[in-house]
Amino acid sequence: MSNDPLLRGARGERHLLLGNEAIVRGALEAGVHMVSCYPGTPSSEVADTFLRLGGEGRYRLEYSINEKVALEVAAGGALGGAMSLVSMKHVGLNVAADPLFTSAYIGLPGGLVVLSADDPGCHSSQNEQDNRYYARFASLPCFEPVSAQEAKEMTREAFRLARELQQPVMLRTTTRVSHMRGPVDFDDLPAPQPKLEFKRDFGRFVPVPAVALRRHAVLDANMEKARQIAESSRFNTEKEPVGGQTRLGVIASGVARNYLADALASGGWEERVRVLELGMTWPLPADLISAFLQKCDGVLVLEEGADLLEQSVRALAQKRGLAVRIEGKDATLTGRGEYSTTLALRRLAAWLDCPCPAKPARPVDTNLPGRPPNLCPGCSHRAVYYAARQVFGDDAVYSSDIGCYTLGLLPPLRTADFLVCMGSSISAGSGFARASDKPVVGFIGDSTFFHSGMTGLANAVFNHHNLLLVILDNGTTAMTGHQPNPGMVQQMLGDMSAHMDMEAVVRGLGVTQCARVRAFNLKAVTKALEEMKDKAGVRVIIAEEPCALYARRRLRKAQPQVAQVAQQGAEALRCLERLACPAFYRQGDKLAVDETLCSGCMVCLQIAPTAFKAKKR
Amino acid sequence: MKANDTQKRLRIYFTGVGGQGTLTATTLLARTALEAGLEVVAGEVHGMAQRGGVVESVLLLGGWRSPKLDFGEADVLLGFEPLETLRGLPYLRHGGAVFSSSDPLPPVSVSLGQASYPDMARIEEQTRMVAGQCRFIPCRELGLQAGSAQSGNTVLLSAVCASGVLPFGVDALEAAIKKYLPAKLQESNLKALELGRDVLG
Numbered sequence: 001m002s003n004d005p006l007l008r009g010a011r012g013e014r015h016l017l018l019g020n021e022a023i024v025r026g027a028l029e030a031g032v033h034m035v036s037c038y039p040g041t042p043s044s045e046v047a048d049t050f051l052r053l054g055g056e057g058r059y060r061l062e063y064s065i066n067e068k069v070a071l072e073v074a075a076g077g078a079l080g081g082a083m084s085l086v087s088m089k090h091v092g093l094n095v096a097a098d099p100l101f102t103s104a105y106i107g108l109p110g111g112l113v114v115l116s117a118d119d120p121g122c123h124s125s126q127n128e129q130d131n132r133y134y135a136r137f138a139s140l141p142c143f144e145p146v147s148a149q150e151a152k153e154m155t156r157e158a159f160r161l162a163r164e165l166q167q168p169v170m171l172r173t174t175t176r177v178s179h180m181r182g183p184v185d186f187d188d189l190p191a192p193q194p195k196l197e198f199k200r201d202f203g204r205f206v207p208v209p210a211v212a213l214r215r216h217a218v219l220d221a222n223m224e225k226a227r228q229i230a231e232s233s234r235f236n237t238e239k240e241p242v243g244g245q246t247r248l249g250v251i252a253s254g255v256a257r258n259y260l261a262d263a264l265a266s267g268g269w270e271e272r273v274r275v276l277e278l279g280m281t282w283p284l285p286a287d288l289i290s291a292f293l294q295k296c297d298g299v300l301v302l303e304e305g306a307d308l309l310e311q312s313v314r315a316l317a318q319k320r321g322l323a324v325r326i327e328g329k330d331a332t333l334t335g336r337g338e339y340s341t342t343l344a345l346r347r348l349a350a351w352l353d354c355p356c357p358a359k360p361a362r363p364v365d366t367n368l369p370g371r372p373p374n375l376c377p378g379c380s381h382r383a384v385y386y387a388a389r390q391v392f393g394d395d396a397v398y399s400s401d402i403g404c405y406t407l408g409l410l411p412p413l414r415t416a417d418f419l420v421c422m423g424s425s426i427s428a429g430s431g432f433a434r435a436s437d438k439p440v441v442g443f444i445g446d447s448t449f450f451h452s453g454m455t456g457l458a459n460a461v462f463n464h465h466n467l468l469l470v471i472l473d474n475g476t477t478a479m480t481g482h483q484p485n486p487g488m489v490q491q492m493l494g495d496m497s498a499h500m501d502m503e504a505v506v507r508g509l510g511v512t513q514c515a516r517v518r519a520f521n522l523k524a525v526t527k528a529l530e531e532m533k534d535k536a537g538v539r540v541i542i543a544e545e546p547c548a549l550y551a552r553r554r555l556r557k558a559q560p561q562v563a564q565v566a567q568q569g570a571e572a573l574r575c576l577e578r579l580a581c582p583a584f585y586r587q588g589d590k591l592a593v594d595e596t597l598c599s600g601c602m603v604c605l606q607i608a609p610t611a612f613k614a615k616k617r
Numbered sequence: 618m619k620a621n622d623t624q625k626r627l628r629i630y631f632t633g634v635g636g637q638g639t640l641t642a643t644t645l646l647a648r649t650a651l652e653a654g655l656e657v658v659a660g661e662v663h664g665m666a667q668r669g670g671v672v673e674s675v676l677l678l679g680g681w682r683s684p685k686l687d688f689g690e691a692d693v694l695l696g697f698e699p700l701e702t703l704r705g706l707p708y709l710r711h712g713g714a715v716f717s718s719s720d721p722l723p724p725v726s727v728s729l730g731q732a733s734y735p736d737m738a739r740i741e742e743q744t745r746m747v748a749g750q751c752r753f754i755p756c757r758e759l760g761l762q763a764g765s766a767q768s769g770n771t772v773l774l775s776a777v778c779a780s781g782v783l784p785f786g787v788d789a790l791e792a793a794i795k796k797y798l799p800a801k802l803q804e805s806n807l808k809a810l811e812l813g814r815d816v817l818g
Contacts, residue, residue: 181659340687369732373670
């Protein structure tokens, strides 16, 4: 039985929670039954927390193989009467967009909340798309918490609304909200909500064209109900300054609400503007905003990301004939990157026409040695990349994919030439090879392969593509924190899910040229690469070795030995330059191995047998 | 913001290297502040940045809401690695306080001999130009004395608590260590707490 306050905490208790943990508590307080996800920063801790808690029969959790599947499973659960949560990062919702739109048409009686964790500033992502567009595009009511407390409250409210309207509801966070910590006041933890009995209704749940058209009208009607709820939602609040004389107003949504509050406090401007903070941001509370606009001559809209709210407010003012100057995005507050208190201060100072208390930033010392993220010491990807570079050098083009192994782009390994999205190593690699004379070597991890590599591989076989694919199978979903995937060994998956044999899947998809090697066996990896190099068609090498962090922390693998420099000289330095293991360090023209970092993979010994030797730890 | 609020409102910027345990240290200090009855918001970034890269986090006390700091906003900079202290220096407001480890963890480019690690004297000099007060502490060394390199983080936290720049002292940190750290880490961290308190002299 878990002693975790998320499951044990009673009404009135206060705990310091990560934003993502607060979402879990909110879902539990709402009475959630089913949780599905595909991990992705910054969303991952939501499902990982559900996993850690175990649930004690309250809910069923699954790590689905991709976001589309996760959303379909959750939608199916909600059709079957369960209150369901599906969690993913922003780009994951692109994968899940197909079921998202139709779910909103048919409506889901049990209630579905879709968590989209966006990543402005691209902390761990390939783009900074603003998923508030999806709420508008697919017609989903949308909540945007900005504190841990709100994350819990809004999650609960999102579930309540999802069940009341039988419409999927979006909970949209951003990196800073998912990964903030703050105190959260707990409410009661009731038993899970009763599941609803499924009632067959062909005229609703099977959206053939005639049904879909009718359901579109129902969707619009439900969104009108949601708008009325937004008009009086406790998450949409207006703050009138003492005296209430000012005709200047700021409308803020998302994390910009925090920057606004801190900027107004820093500038001492709290009495100079009236503020409308929107937490339930879609459907737009048009009457609430109109009433606010009527009290203003000038309005500034603050929102990180796209200018969605700004354009809506402009349109609203035009529609209702309100003569108010509306400002928003400009050269200071763009649609790119993250906002900050200082940015908000600058913008407000210019808008209020008063001096800015923020001093100009001091020059930054750009001459410092960088510290980019790197493959860990003992990472099996490094061994495979080293071998690939020895065999192919710059002759091949390297089609990369999404995971830790994208870090292969750094010198000296330089084994990533292009990347589009999850699974694209195979399909974009196939297309590239068709257009170019150069051989293409693709790299994909095990979780990403099961996510969306399988379809690309089937297509490559079906369409006679010419590609060498290396599956970097480290037995876990490493980048996001070692979540389960079908490649994980059964012993670690336990009763929760079933292991799938990677080679059987590859061969089952029609690949006949397939080799399986241990990633740390440099000779075997090199031999497999060389053999496959001279062949044509779809070729797959599965390079297996557990992620070094996972092996140490979860598999509890002993590290009985470390590498040591046996002989200084050109061979040792060449290994340093080509392998660039972070456990190596240079002292003058001598090389040494940091024993606290070395994991004992012994790849360096295989590259430079006279320069290194193994030593018992 | 009222004048008396100004004194309580603090923004602390933490910077270090992935794997050092700076996020654990941030959470410990956040819990300490919460137990001391202060308003607390902490901010972190997980994911790709943690793979040996720079790890930044923030702790806001007394009512600040924004879990991300811009240049010039931090009242206190806690550097768990000296190069990262130097890199993070623009976040400090003029006259703010810096507490930093003086034990370098060279980045890969330095280990490979492609770049050179800045001189400690240069790091300290540049820090003094901006900071109202600054202390460089051999945290890793003292941490190892206490029982592990990781408890060097507690040395740094203890030093900043002892300095008086925070609205609570070492006693509050000690109580939080006893309440929130697992039993097997208590002894080394309590020893580190003493070393950190005494290091300011």
